[in-house]
Amino acid sequence: xxxxxxxxxxxxxxxxxxxxxxxxxxxxxxxxxxxxxxxxxxxxxxxxxxxxxxxxxxxxxxxxxxxxxxxxxxxxxxxxxxxxxxxxxxxxxxxxxxxxxxxxxxxxxxxxxxxxxxxxxxxxxxxxxxxxxxxxxxxxxxxxxxxxxxxxxxxxxxxxxxxxxxxxxxxxxxxxxxxxxxxxxxxxxxxxxxxxxxxxxxxxxxxxxxxxxxxxxxxxxxxxxxxxxxxxxxxxxxxxxxxxxxxxxxxxxxxxxxxxxxxxxxxxxxxxxxxxxxxxxxxxxxxxxxxxxxxxxxxxxxxxxxxxxxxxxx
Amino acid sequence: xxxxxxxxxxxxxxxxxxxxxxxxxxxxxxxxxxxxxxxxxxxxxxxxxxxxxxxxxxxxxxxxxxxxxxxxxxxxxxxxxxxxxxxxxxxxxxxxxxxxxxxxxxxxxxxxxxxxxxxxxxxxxxxxxxxxxxxxxxxxxxxxxxxxxxxxxxxxxxxxxxxxxxxxxxxxxxxxxxxxxxxxxxxxxxxxxxxxxxxxxxxxxxxxxxxxxxxxxxxxxxxxxxxxxxxxxxxxxxxxxxxxxxxxxxxxxxxxxxxxxxxxxxxxxxxxxxxxxxxxxxxxxxxxxxxxxxxxxxxxxxxxxxxxxxxxxxxxxxxxxxxxxxxxxxxxxxxxxxxxxxxxxxxxxxxxxxxxxxxxxxxxxxxxxxxxxxxxxxxxxxxxxxxxxxxxxxxxxxxxxxxxxxxxxxxxxxxxxxxxxxxxxx
Numbered sequence: 001x002x003x004x005x006x007x008x009x010x011x012x013x014x015x016x017x018x019x020x021x022x023x024x025x026x027x028x029x030x031x032x033x034x035x036x037x038x039x040x041x042x043x044x045x046x047x048x049x050x051x052x053x054x055x056x057x058x059x060x061x062x063x064x065x066x067x068x069x070x071x072x073x074x075x076x077x078x079x080x081x082x083x084x085x086x087x088x089x090x091x092x093x094x095x096x097x098x099x100x101x102x103x104x105x106x107x108x109x110x111x112x113x114x115x116x117x118x119x120x121x122x123x124x125x126x127x128x129x130x131x132x133x134x135x136x137x138x139x140x141x142x143x144x145x146x147x148x149x150x151x152x153x154x155x156x157x158x159x160x161x162x163x164x165x166x167x168x169x170x171x172x173x174x175x176x177x178x179x180x181x182x183x184x185x186x187x188x189x190x191x192x193x194x195x196x197x198x199x200x201x202x203x204x205x206x207x208x209x210x211x212x213x214x215x216x217x218x219x220x221x222x223x224x225x226x227x228x229x230x231x232x233x234x235x236x237x238x239x240x241x242x243x244x245x246x247x248x249x250x251x252x253x254x255x256x257x258x259x260x261x262x263x264x265x266x267x268x269x270x271x272x273x274x275x276x277x278x279x280x281x282x283x284x285x286x287x288x289x290x291x292x293x294x295x296x297x298x299x300x301x302x303x304x305x306x307x308x309x310x311x312x313x314x
Numbered sequence: 315x316x317x318x319x320x321x322x323x324x325x326x327x328x329x330x331x332x333x334x335x336x337x338x339x340x341x342x343x344x345x346x347x348x349x350x351x352x353x354x355x356x357x358x359x360x361x362x363x364x365x366x367x368x369x370x371x372x373x374x375x376x377x378x379x380x381x382x383x384x385x386x387x388x389x390x391x392x393x394x395x396x397x398x399x400x401x402x403x404x405x406x407x408x409x410x411x412x413x414x415x416x417x418x419x420x421x422x423x424x425x426x427x428x429x430x431x432x433x434x435x436x437x438x439x440x441x442x443x444x445x446x447x448x449x450x451x452x453x454x455x456x457x458x459x460x461x462x463x464x465x466x467x468x469x470x471x472x473x474x475x476x477x478x479x480x481x482x483x484x485x486x487x488x489x490x491x492x493x494x495x496x497x498x499x500x501x502x503x504x505x506x507x508x509x510x511x512x513x514x515x516x517x518x519x520x521x522x523x524x525x526x527x528x529x530x531x532x533x534x535x536x537x538x539x540x541x542x543x544x545x546x547x548x549x550x551x552x553x554x555x556x557x558x559x560x561x562x563x564x565x566x567x568x569x570x571x572x573x574x575x576x577x578x579x580x581x582x583x584x585x586x587x588x589x590x591x592x593x594x595x596x597x598x599x600x601x602x603x604x605x606x607x608x609x610x611x612x613x614x615x616x617x618x619x620x621x622x623x624x625x626x627x628x629x630x631x632x633x634x635x636x637x638x639x640x641x642x643x644x645x646x647x648x649x650x651x652x653x654x655x656x657x658x659x660x661x662x663x664x665x666x667x668x669x670x671x672x673x674x675x676x677x678x679x680x681x682x683x684x685x686x687x688x689x690x691x692x693x694x695x696x697x698x699x700x701x702x703x704x705x706x707x708x709x710x711x712x713x714x715x716x717x718x719x720x721x722x723x724x725x726x727x728x729x730x731x732x733x734x735x736x737x738x739x740x
Contacts, residue, residue: 045416045735062729130557145558147499147711236381240500241703257385258697259733260416262392 033273039266046261054263058255058271061264063245070156070246075224078160082220083213086168090175090209091201105176108169115166120233123162150239155246159230167223171216178209211287218283222276228253248272346628347372348635351398353380356453356618359645360402363638371631380404380618384411387419399626400635402453404618407516409442410693412621413449414521416735420449421624426633427451434641434655436685441693442619445521449621451640452654454577456617457683458506460599461578462571463591464673466493472570474599476610478511481602482539488548488570494563495543496572499711500553501615504702506573507536508720509613509691511604515727518692519739524731527740528724535604537717544716551710554582564589573601575615576652576680584671598676601683611688617654652680695734701726 043050047057058064093104114122125131128146129138143149150158182205190204231243232250245251248268256265348371352360357377364373376398378386383403390396397419403409412420423432424447432439432448435455442450460481462474470491475481485495498507508515513533517525527533543549552559554572563569569589574582579598583591603610620640622632639645646653647661667677705726709719731738 046733061733062726128557130561145552146556147552151712152708153712235703239703240707241700241705242708244700244704253385254697254700257388258700259695260388260411261733262388 033270036266036270036273039262040264040270042263042266044259044261044263046259047263050263054267055271057261057264058251058268061251061255063251063254064248067245067248067251071225071227071248073156074159074227074247075221077156078163078224079217079221081160081164082168082171083217085164086171086175086216087206087209087213089168089172090179091205093172093176094179094205095197095201105173108172110169111165112167112169116229117233119162119166120230120237123158124234124238127158150234150242152242155231155243159227162230163224163227167220171220175209175212175216178212179205182208214283214287218280221279225272225276225279345370345372346631347374348400348626348628348631349374349376349398350635351376351378351383351401353377353402353404355650356402356639359639359649362642362645363635366638367635371628371635373635384408387412387417391417391419397623397625399623399628399632400639401621401623402618402639403450403621404616405699406441406450406452406614406617406619407693407698409444409450409619409621410518410695411734413444414695418624419621421622421626421629421632423448423451423622423633423636426622426629427637431637431641431655434657435653435659438654438684440689441617444693450619451636453618453620453640454616454646454649454651455654455684455687456505456575456577456614456651457612457680457687458510458573458575458601458615459612459676459679459683460571460601461574461583461676462597462599463567463569463595464597465595466567466570470570475602476600478539478602478604482543485543485548485571486546489546493548493568493570494550494572495548495570496574497550497552497554497556497559497563498540498544498716499551500555500707501699501702502554502572502574503540503710503716504706505575505613505615506601507540507613508533510601510611510688511536512607512611512688512690513720513724514690515724516691516694516696516698518694518736522735522737523739524692524694524736525739526724526727526731528721528728529740531606532604533720533724534717537715537720540716551713553707553711560589564591567591567595575617576683577616577650579672579676580650580666593671594673596671596676597673598679600679601686609686610683611686612683613691614687616651618651652684694731694736696727696730696736698727701730 040054041050041052042054044054044057047053089108093101093108096104126134127138127149129135129144130146132138138144138149186204186208187200190200195204226249227247228249231246232253235241235243235246243250245254249272252265252268252272255261255268350360350363350373352375354377357375360373360375364375367373380403383401383405387397387401403412409420411417413422423442427448431451432442435452438452438455439448439450441452442448460474462472466472467474470487470493472484472487473480475484481495488495496502504515511532513536514525514527514530519525540549544551550559550563554564554574569591572578579596581588583589583596601610601612620636622629622636626632641653641655641658643658643661646655646658647665649662653659653662663677663681666672667675701723706719706723709722710716714722728738
């Protein structure tokens, strides 16, 4: 009897603790999605009947395939680059346990303060031979005109650069946090067994923070899939039109506000949402992301607790 | 769910609230209230209007990025309230979207503004004429003219061309001298070459049919004329605003001539931070004629417009504001742009025409071209300016042959137009 009361109490307190999040999830997650679903059925000039044909309108639009290709290329470069570099850098940062660690950590966060509109300006000035502090360097490799860098073929690399330098620093600190929580006992044991620093990093530490790297790749994938600010700003400021409708989100924006086609816009947004959800589900269920920690991974559970607050702040 | 996902979704939520329409309501008594949206350049003008009607009309002026005008209006259309009473649009094409029944923002000014206002500068407001009614007033005309450096012309023994063949011949004389005949890697190629020639890119017959023809002679002949000049290095493929072009060419005084809109003189050639061409150099000539055209036409690059809201509770006050902002002589005399109304223009011409900066007055050439903007191009609902940047400019900057760049640009328009409800003919 006492046990069931405890059970009820814990269910109640659990619900209470979950309630604030649930309210926000419904208000700003579920309701908009439902609304978007109905908006996606609205008629437009190109599809006066409306309905599910709007999804076809999106896919058949001449800008859809190029935008899809752009975003896919971007993701193929950006996500693995982030995971690899962030894992490597955080392992290195963790390996250096000296008085330099604190200033080093600060240094990783600095580039993250340059985001969105500011990143566009910074990179424009860096990559424009006339203004660049590295102008001589650019000219030395034969780049004398801005258009040699700022052209459609290079855009994906430029956006990867921008996104990488904006995001990597924060993630390095987060992953460093998860590495910090690995118990010294384990590392000590490994050392006694004769593992060198390289083996410890690759075979002990990396597997223990694996699920946080997965968590990170889901978030970077979702963010990358929705790339908008960088191409939108570059097209509306320094190089008019250069990256017009470059990404799927930009196309969605054009549908809504250039063609007045809210139906197609909502349809495309929903397609992006579905891709995001599928990607997240694969990452979660094809790995042990949500599995309860077994006794053998007790310490990684501890690491989870330590890293989560930092991760959820991003 | 992460934040970047949340924003578009929240936006979609806003779209969803279409149900509750406010309706325009009755004006009733009391002081009329107007909300005016302008860009930062037009803010002093709006403030001047606010001052001039103080006590009679309660005017609020808000500065917005006019690139976001369509976005904001369509959000208000969905929520059914919040529209500004008067707006300035930097993209003259916006009138096609805002006056279309599918949007319905722009008020029919023929009902509220006196007929004489529309006619105050010969044909200038024809752009605003949709199905026989006026839906906007032109703030300024951005007709192209031939800007040239009189000092360089004299030094090199060049003559001012009157036909496009002569233009090509004179430009070719610059080969090897380090001088150029302008830059074509931006909207200038569209506004000062393709449009004057009469190349069909937005040749709307009515609100549902548009002619876009990549094979038209008016299009192909432009590339044929321009390509040899590009190959010879006398036409730059960068933008007139490109940092490299400014430093290497324009500020070095190496532009012998260039086509450009009427605002090029005050806004591009003159300022220190721009081309910085010194006093006594700049002159303007009428556009050369394309062989086979009946007139030496111009195109237009910019040329902003004023519109009133069809949802305004005070339609007469809104119409008065639009009229004042588009026509007041005192207001427009100091503007950098060529006013789109007669009396305002005269005050402006007096100031610019007597300015010692110019080698000779550029006003006569501008006046001649003001009534010669090629009427083949019309406001259309698809984003032609966007495609100029996305395709035409990008391709030319990247060194694509001009003919191919132009064709790609027109083909993108052919694909884009049906999405805005047009049937494309050739």
